[in-house]
Amino acid sequence: xxxxxxxxxxxxxxxxxxxxxxxxxxxxxxxxxxxxxxxxxxxxxxxxxxxxxxxxxxxxxxxxxxxxxxxxxxxxxxxxxxxxxxxxxxxxxxxxxxxxxxxxxxxxxxxxxxxxxxxxxxxxxxxxxxxxxxxxxxxxxxxxxxxxxxxxxxxxxxxxxxxxxxxxxxxxxxxxxxxxxxxxxxxxxxxxxxxxxxxxxxxxxxxxxxxxxxxxxxxxxxxxxxxxxxxxxxxxxxxxxxxxxxxxxxxxxxxxxxxxxxxxxxxxxxxxxxxxxxxxxxxxxxxxxxxxxxxxxxxxxxxxxxxxxxxxxxxxxxxxxxxxxxxxxxxxxxxxxxxxxxxxxxxxxxxxxxxxxxxxxxxxxxxxxxxxxxxxxxxxxxxxxxxxxxxxxxxxxxxxxxxxxxxxxxxxxxxxxxxxxxxxxxxxxxxxxxxxxxxxxxxxxxxxxxxxxxxxxxxxxxxxxxxxxxxxxxxxxxxxxxxxxxxxxxxxxxxxxxxxxxxxxxxxxxxxxxxxxxxxxxxxxxxxxxxxxxxxxxxxxxxxxxxxxxxxxxxxxxxxxxxxxxxxxxxxxxxxxxxxxxxxxxxxxxxxxxxxxxxxxxxxxxxxx
Amino acid sequence: xxxxxxxxxxxxxxxxxxxxxxxxxxxxxxxxxxxxxxxxxxxxxxxxxxxxxxxxxxxxxxxxxxxxxxxxxxxxxxxxxxxxxxxxxxxxxxxxxxxxxxxxxxxxxxxxxxxxxxxxxxxxxxxxxxxxxxxxxxxxxxxxxxxxxxxxxxxxxxxxxxxxxxxxxxxxxxxxxxxxxxxxxxxxxxxxxxxxxxxxxxxxxxxxxxxxxxxxxxxxxxxxxxxxxxxxxxxxxxxxxxxxxxxxxxxxxxxxxxxxxxxxxxxxxxxxxxxxxxxxxxxxxxxxxxxxxxxxxxxxxxxxxxxxxxxxxxxxxxxxxxxxxxxxxxxxxxxxxxxxxxxxxxxxxxxxxxxxxxxxxxxxxxxxxxxxxxxxx
Numbered sequence: 001x002x003x004x005x006x007x008x009x010x011x012x013x014x015x016x017x018x019x020x021x022x023x024x025x026x027x028x029x030x031x032x033x034x035x036x037x038x039x040x041x042x043x044x045x046x047x048x049x050x051x052x053x054x055x056x057x058x059x060x061x062x063x064x065x066x067x068x069x070x071x072x073x074x075x076x077x078x079x080x081x082x083x084x085x086x087x088x089x090x091x092x093x094x095x096x097x098x099x100x101x102x103x104x105x106x107x108x109x110x111x112x113x114x115x116x117x118x119x120x121x122x123x124x125x126x127x128x129x130x131x132x133x134x135x136x137x138x139x140x141x142x143x144x145x146x147x148x149x150x151x152x153x154x155x156x157x158x159x160x161x162x163x164x165x166x167x168x169x170x171x172x173x174x175x176x177x178x179x180x181x182x183x184x185x186x187x188x189x190x191x192x193x194x195x196x197x198x199x200x201x202x203x204x205x206x207x208x209x210x211x212x213x214x215x216x217x218x219x220x221x222x223x224x225x226x227x228x229x230x231x232x233x234x235x236x237x238x239x240x241x242x243x244x245x246x247x248x249x250x251x252x253x254x255x256x257x258x259x260x261x262x263x264x265x266x267x268x269x270x271x272x273x274x275x276x277x278x279x280x281x282x283x284x285x286x287x288x289x290x291x292x293x294x295x296x297x298x299x300x301x302x303x304x305x306x307x308x309x310x311x312x313x314x315x316x317x318x319x320x321x322x323x324x325x326x327x328x329x330x331x332x333x334x335x336x337x338x339x340x341x342x343x344x345x346x347x348x349x350x351x352x353x354x355x356x357x358x359x360x361x362x363x364x365x366x367x368x369x370x371x372x373x374x375x376x377x378x379x380x381x382x383x384x385x386x387x388x389x390x391x392x393x394x395x396x397x398x399x400x401x402x403x404x405x406x407x408x409x410x411x412x413x414x415x416x417x418x419x420x421x422x423x424x425x426x427x428x429x430x431x432x433x434x435x436x437x438x439x440x441x442x443x444x445x446x447x448x449x450x451x452x453x454x455x456x457x458x459x460x461x462x463x464x465x466x467x468x469x470x471x472x473x474x475x476x477x478x479x480x481x482x483x484x485x486x487x488x489x490x491x492x493x494x495x496x497x498x499x500x501x502x503x504x505x506x507x508x509x510x511x512x513x514x515x516x517x518x519x520x521x522x523x524x525x526x527x528x529x530x531x532x533x534x535x536x537x538x539x540x541x542x543x544x545x546x547x548x549x550x551x552x553x554x555x556x557x558x559x560x561x562x563x564x565x566x567x568x569x570x571x572x573x574x575x576x577x578x579x580x581x582x583x584x585x586x587x588x589x590x591x592x593x594x595x596x597x598x599x600x601x602x603x604x605x606x607x608x609x
Numbered sequence: 610x611x612x613x614x615x616x617x618x619x620x621x622x623x624x625x626x627x628x629x630x631x632x633x634x635x636x637x638x639x640x641x642x643x644x645x646x647x648x649x650x651x652x653x654x655x656x657x658x659x660x661x662x663x664x665x666x667x668x669x670x671x672x673x674x675x676x677x678x679x680x681x682x683x684x685x686x687x688x689x690x691x692x693x694x695x696x697x698x699x700x701x702x703x704x705x706x707x708x709x710x711x712x713x714x715x716x717x718x719x720x721x722x723x724x725x726x727x728x729x730x731x732x733x734x735x736x737x738x739x740x741x742x743x744x745x746x747x748x749x750x751x752x753x754x755x756x757x758x759x760x761x762x763x764x765x766x767x768x769x770x771x772x773x774x775x776x777x778x779x780x781x782x783x784x785x786x787x788x789x790x791x792x793x794x795x796x797x798x799x800x801x802x803x804x805x806x807x808x809x810x811x812x813x814x815x816x817x818x819x820x821x822x823x824x825x826x827x828x829x830x831x832x833x834x835x836x837x838x839x840x841x842x843x844x845x846x847x848x849x850x851x852x853x854x855x856x857x858x859x860x861x862x863x864x865x866x867x868x869x870x871x872x873x874x875x876x877x878x879x880x881x882x883x884x885x886x887x888x889x890x891x892x893x894x895x896x897x898x899x900x901x902x903x904x905x906x907x908x909x910x911x912x913x914x915x916x917x918x919x920x921x922x923x924x925x926x927x928x929x930x931x932x933x934x935x936x937x938x939x940x941x942x943x944x945x946x947x948x949x950x951x952x953x954x955x956x957x958x959x960x961x962x963x964x965x966x967x968x969x970x971x972x973x974x975x976x977x978x979x980x981x982x983x984x985x986x
Contacts, residue, residue: 436689450942454935498878
């Protein structure tokens with residue numbers, strides 16, 4: 001036995017020991033593992049929903065919110081189109097109308113949302129009202145119909161058509177299912193099922209890890225509506241609230257900020273609440289205020305520079321109600337770091353072409369004003385726009401004061417939800433249940449029996465057919481399964497029925513590799529070669545066909561992983577790992593063993609059947 | 610032990626024309642079968658009816674599945690709810706189908722029953738177990754129920770929902786869910802289920818999105834494999850490998866459709882496995898042909914294919930034989946879903962082995978004759 005052999009033998013031995021150690025914690029029930037093994041090799045294979053079961057979450061989609069959303073957007077579009085119709089704007093100028101133009105339109109016509117699905121349009125002059133006739137509405141706003149016209153013909157009530165409402169409800173659920181699926185894909189949790197049912201969404205997550213469940217719940221329920229809204233610092237809405245009317249816990253404060261190129265620096269007042277429940281107190285109070293229809297007050301948390309955690313503080317921002325750009329225009333998102341403070345994770349956004357144009361227009365119109373970045377109705381930050389921003393890039397500095405790790409987690413979560421898209425409407429949890437394996441416990445047990453019998457049959461056959469070489473082949477098949485499970489555990493893969501199919505395929509390929517080699521050795525022996533040279537030649541000649549065959553299949557695995565979703569990815573992972581291990585056992589480990597037989601034991605005749 | 614005597618020479622290529630013709634016919638039939646009768650999509654792709662049932666006595670998921678299969682519901686999902694004993698979620702792919710004529714009849718009956726009140730919207734749920742209405746004014750639920758029953762629909766309950774001013778009503782119809790509960794009760798007696806906690810149509814687990822992703826991924830995989838084979842072997846080999854792969858995938862789908870087995874997520878996994886097996890087998894055969902090409906320069910490619918496949922006959926029999934053996938174990942021991950996978954794999958391995966010899970190799974020979982031999986002669 002030469003030095004090279006001992007080296008190769010050591011590699012095999014180390015691999016086997018490592019694989020055993022990695023698998024030991026999973027076999028703890030039968031063979032108790034020492035603690036150091038459990039802590040060092042923490043990765044486990046987690047059985048999927050079909051094999052082990054998991055948590056079943058049910059959510060209700062608040063479809064009415066999607067309808068209200070649609071109604072508001074219709075109202076806004078209606079105002080702009082009426083501006084064109086009444087000659088205040090040029091044709092096609094509606095989408096880019098400036099603030100002063102919109103004000104001019106509002107002097108002639110008011111558009112209000114009433115109830116859940118109605119829009120009230122009030123004209124100053126009946127002659128203008130006549131311009132909003134049925135034909136025009138049919139052409140531009142086929143989603144609504146006129147339900148009521150006031151006696152003076154100045155006020156017209158519009159209602160969203162019932163069939164459109166049903167469409168909206170259906171698509172809201174459909175869209176929510178898609179969004180949640182996308183988010184789960186981004187999370188890389190394979191084998192999570194998302195099903196739509198009427199106005200519900202059912203999500204089934206494999207496993208039994210409570211911390212994981214919490215994390216996933218957070219990601220699923222996040223609406224993730226992102227809006228860029230301009231801050232109206234020049235307005236005196238808050239300043240006009242008498243201090244005496246403020247409830248307990250709410251105070252006024254002021255800041256000197258830039259409010260636009262023409263206005264310059266102004267002192268802007270805002271409301272503040274501190275301490276426990278600050279957010280609730282402030283939210284409740286703000287709900288009682290009545291800002292102008294195109295403005296709104298939203299909350300943001302105050303960053304204490306002293307960094308005293310625990311003391312919650314919230315403030316208001318006075319914003320333009322209509323968002324200039326929204327998360328729907330985000331084409332990509334990733335985590336970056338603040339150029340000024342490398343320790344501070346931020347989220348970088350890339351807009352699509354529409355979003356980029358809108359963002360450039362918005363920033364151009366509001367230079368030297370502040371722009372609030374609003375996430376799920378909460379102002380994350382409100383930086384001053386220094387200049388028109390082209391190129392469709394933006395960044396979000398995360399608002400609240402947190403440690404580095406929390407900020408990074410928050411940034412990662414935000415990236416996931418922004419990439420996967422916003423939910424069309426909020427969803428609320430309705431029910432949670434732990435469920436058993438979806439295949440049924442009996443199927444899983446019988447399947448495992450079948451797998452065991454199948455492998456045993458193959459092992460016994462190889463033993464009889466190839467004798468000594470069969471023993472080696474059998475050991476290799478067992479090694480292959482051992483290595484495969486060890487690696488699957490180390491990467492914390494989820495094992496499902498499709499995954500098992502992938503494993504079966506690689507076991508089949510491992511057998512094939514051994515068959516190819518043994519058949520070659522037989523051929524060489526028939527030519528009258530010595531066992532030693534037959535083994536060498538057999539491996540040399542079989543190697544490339546094994547290598548080519550497995551590499552080609554591996555390529556297929558890579559492609560499936562790249563372009564597949566959900567279960568296809570799971571299959572691809574087990575396939576790729578399985579090919580790696582079957583190549584290792586098939587052409588490397590088995591050579592070590594056969595070399596030992598023909599060189600170490602120096603057999604005169606190699607019994608290969 | 611030897612299955613094949615050394616030095617055996619089988620003239621595989623002699624019969625290639627009739628064999629390939631049969632293959633072509635089978636591929637044609639398989640493609641045709643996708644249009645008619647068409648694949649039977651299972652609950653994973655098509656959705657179905659879901660019930661949550663509380664059973665009266667101790668029962669296992671296996672028993673319920675057997676009972677349901679005995680009642681003619683194919684491949685039901687029976688999932689235990691862990692927190693409560695004897696509570697199960699049952700999913701079957703059957704839905705209560707209501708045809709358009711019946712729907713129109715129902716709408717007419719409702720309109721007649723309501724008088725002045727206008728129907729703003731009326732919709733049947735995809736599972737045929739619910740009707741939702743929006744009216745222009747309040748309606749009497751009982752009159753509504755009566756009208757639907759008059760049109761021949763079984764009505765369980767009618768109620769108003771949503772905001773009062775919206776005048777929205779829903780009627781729950783007697784459908785698959787009630788039928789299942791009733792039949793299970795008959796069969797299981799005291800242990801039978803109570804009225805379903807919830808019974809509703811559920812959407813598919815994996816929609817067209819996943820199916821399209823799978824098809825796209827397979828096409829990309831085929832393209833990459835073609836490039837790799839062209840690079841590692843040569844251009845003559847690439848089309849054969851790809852054709853063999855397509856042949857195997859198409860035939861397996863065809864057999865699946867023809868025996869009307871349900872196409873579920875596991876079927877997709879099986880199909881991917883077959884593609885993997887098919888590539889592996891084809892490349893091994895190619896490799897031997899390439900090797901013999903270098904050694905036996907005076908032989909024609911047809912002879913080389915015969916020599917190579919004959920030399921490999923023993924290996925081919927052993928490899929596909931052992932794989933079929935282990936798949937058979939799955940088929941014998943497994944339950945429904947696992948048997949489906951085993952069935953697909955069995956077919957796939959058979960055609961995968963065959964196609965390496967009769968599709969991949971002859972295509973290579975044809976490519977050689979058609980495009981490459983001119984320079985040689």
